[in-house]
Amino acid sequence: MRLILLGGPGSGKGTQAKALQQRLGVPWISTGEILRQEIAYGTELGHAVRSYVEAGDLVPDDQMIALMRQRLLQPDAVNGWIIDGYPRTAFQAEELDFLLAELKQQLTQVICLDVSTAVLVARSLARARSDDTDAVIQRRIDRYQERTVPILEYYEVSKRLVRVNGDQPIEQVYQAILSAIGVV
Numbered sequence: 001m002r003l004i005l006l007g008g009p010g011s012g013k014g015t016q017a018k019a020l021q022q023r024l025g026v027p028w029i030s031t032g033e034i035l036r037q038e039i040a041y042g043t044e045l046g047h048a049v050r051s052y053v054e055a056g057d058l059v060p061d062d063q064m065i066a067l068m069r070q071r072l073l074q075p076d077a078v079n080g081w082i083i084d085g086y087p088r089t090a091f092q093a094e095e096l097d098f099l100l101a102e103l104k105q106q107l108t109q110v111i112c113l114d115v116s117t118a119v120l121v122a123r124s125l126a127r128a129r130s131d132d133t134d135a136v137i138q139r140r141i142d143r144y145q146e147r148t149v150p151i152l153e154y155y156e157v158s159k160r161l162v163r164v165n166g167d168q169p170i171e172q173v174y175q176a177i178l179s180a181i182g183v184v
């Protein structure tokens with residue numbers, strides 16, 4: 001099973017990906033988590049990306065594409081994965097297709113959690129991570145609308161996209177995802 005979870009900041013991608021990881025027995029790959037760890041450990045990559053993450057801006061594509069290549073080459077990712085938070089730009093989406101072709105891996109499905117902006121803001125505030133101030137939350141939502149929403153069409157025309165109503169309670173979203181990927 002190879003799944004991509006897309007959705008705005010606060011859409012519940014991480015929560016769903018964690019649950020799906022256990023159910024499907026494949027690793028959860030969260031680019032946001034990886035970046036936060038790199039920052040916490042003070043690595044070279046951490047230093048390079050910190051200002052973007054703290055401002056709610058996107059880390060440049062080159063760095064993200066290199067990071068994803070490295071992660072998908074890890075042995076635990078050979079037989080499947082759930083990627084959360086990637087791709088976020090058209091260029092990342094195209095490069096991911098090239099990478100998967102090179103690795104001879106086939107994407108099973110892209111799942112988009114559709115959540116209204118009001119709910120995104122409310123959930124992000126409730127979560128109150130250190131990077132979740134009002135201005136940062138707004139910037140992350142703006143970047144999602146500008147950069148990530150357009151790539152939904154890319155997956156839609158290639159018939160790889162399923163939309164799930166992410167305004168529902170967690171358990172219902174989870175069941176909707178399982179039925180979308182044919183697991184019951």
Ligand code: AMP
Pocket residue numbers: 009031032033035052053054056057058059060064084085086087088089092140
């Ligand atoms: P997330 O936990 O997925 O909301 O990601 C937290 C932050 O990490 C984002 O606000 C971005 O600054 C950065 N980030 C995560 N994934 C990506 C990506 N695919 N492209 C660019 N920046 C990213």
